[in-house]
Amino acid sequence: MRYVRKTARYHGKKYEATAKTELEAMTKLAEKLAAVKRGEELVSGAMTVDAWFRQWLSTYKEPKGLTQKSLSMYTEKYNGYISPAVGHMKLRDVKDIHLQRVLNGQAGRSASHVKKLRMVMREMFKRARQSRLIPYDPAELLELPTVTEGRRRSLTDQERTGLLAVSQTHPAGLWVLTLLYTGMRPGETAALTWADVDIAHNEIHVHAARESGADTIKGPKTVAGVRDIPIHAALLPRLQAARGAPFSPVFPTVSGKHPDDATMYRWWRSFRRALDIHMGATVYRNQITHSVLADDLTPYCLRHTFCTDLQRAGVPLNVAKELMGHSDVAVTANIYTHRDTTTLHANMALLDGTGGNTGGNLNNL
Incomplete structure (x- = not known):
């Protein structure tokens, strides 16, 4: 049996619905667009990664009382690096290789930046797996590329x-x-x-x-x-x-x-x-x-x-x-x-007999 598919765009995004008849497909599409306009999106593996990120942030992060700086970090990492690569994909279609490529593209950057980027991916995809939206977690085994370790130091x-x-x-x-x-x-x-x-x-x-x-x-x-x-x-x-x-x-x-x-x-x-x-x-x-x-x-x-x-x-x-x-x-x-x-040098003095409470004599230890 052939199915009828209807599509529409809203704010630049494509939505579609399929059914046995044209009327039923149009009705389902109208309901989907109405839900989107109300800020409701169908939560499933078929939703885009962009849509899941919005749902995940508003449902699991914002109510936790995180600081505005922390929330901004999630948004900055997602919008700047994750969304351009996989935001348009269906949640269930994302594989670990897609996310690993995102991390590999940050090779040479600071360890802090790359670790935060991996953390965002791990948290959002882990929740999707726990919610049974996807069959496996593509972010679970992500590996860090070569990064630059920042070093705080003491005064000279x-x-x-x-x-x-x-x-x-x-x-x-x-x-x-x-x-x-x-x-x-x-x-x-x-x-x-x-x-x-x-x-x-x-x-x-x-x-x-x-x-x-x-x-x-x-x-x-x-x-x-x-x-x-x-x-x-x-x-x-x-x-x-x-x-x-x-x-x-x-x-x-x-x-x-x-x-x-x-x-x-x-x-x-x-x-x-x-x-x-x-x-x-x-x-x-x-x-x-x-x-x-x-x-x-x-x-x-x-x-x-x-x-x-x-x-x-x-x-x-x-x-x-x-x-x-x-x-x-x-x-x-x-x-x-x-x-x-x-x-x-101070600790070596404990060993070689030039200083320290034991006078450097191991027999006194």
């Missing part, structure tokens, strides 16, 4: 010396020193109020952070982010001298509000310029014509330096994890295991 001795000198006079000096001596994330310093700076108990109470890319101040992403950090002896007098009203920001904007990402970026850019000049940059007509600072010197280098300083001081890994606010000790361990010449 020269950078530290210069930073400490410039922080004495620069308007953002206290903020920079707080990043260095507490290991706090920039977003955590943005939420800090003077009520959180407990001079009596020599602690800074961290319990909130500014959401990246937004104006919202909320609790940290994980329970581990809530912590108390003892105040470094070099930081204490600077905090005492700057102390303000209990619930006012420790690092206010000109208008007295909590700083946003753009404000902190300006602070860091201004501080970097002053540090660059202090360390010998060439300046012509108030413009730096030859910089001597490394391009990878960012505020997160100060957090990394704090963790490295804990290692050099012999602070146990589990204690460092608490001070850093890491939810997984493996993250802290990854920093602790970075090559550090000073630490290597």
Whole structure:
């Protein structure tokens, strides 16, 4: 028996319906178009990947209370890389080779970018499989291509010396020193109020952070982010001298509000310029014509330096994890295991008899 097929386009997309008679096919097509216009799409393996992504994002991601930045990441990765390759395909027709090609096309890019791209594909296709929309998960065994591993680093001795000198006079000096001596994330310093700076108990109470890319101040992403950090002896007098009203920001904007990402970026850019000049940059007509600072010197280098300083001081890994606010000790361990010449020589001294509590004598162990 021959079937009648009817097709129509709506907002550039093609829809079709088949039936035994022309009237029945037209009726089914009209119902499908009406559902699409109401924002309802038939959820099945026959829907396009684009349609499934919209359904998946609105049903399984948006209600979870993810930050706008996180939701934007899903949309950016999908629209930029996944949709152009497989968005037009029926969900049930997507094979692992289609998705692997998407990843392979990102070879040489940063590990963070490629891993996030794979995560989006894994999450959306895993849910489609669990919902019985597709017979198998084409994203389950995706492999990463060659990627570029980003590396956060500690300050060099020269950078530290210069930073400490410039922080004495620069308007953002206290903020920079707080990043260095507490290991706090920039977003955590943005939420800090003077009520959180407990001079009596020599602690800074961290319990909130500014959401990246937004104006919202909320609790940290994980329970581990809530912590108390003892105040470094070099930081204490600077905090005492700057102390303000209990619930006012420790690092206010000109208008007295909590700083946003753009404000902190300006602070860091201004501080970097002053540090660059202090360390010998060439300046012509108030413009730096030859910089001597490394391009990878960012505020997160100060957090990394704090963790490295804990290692050099012999602070146990589990204690460092608490001070850093890491939810997984493996993250802290990854920093602790970075090559550090000073630490290597200090520990060798324990072995060769030139230093350490055992005097280097293995018989004393």
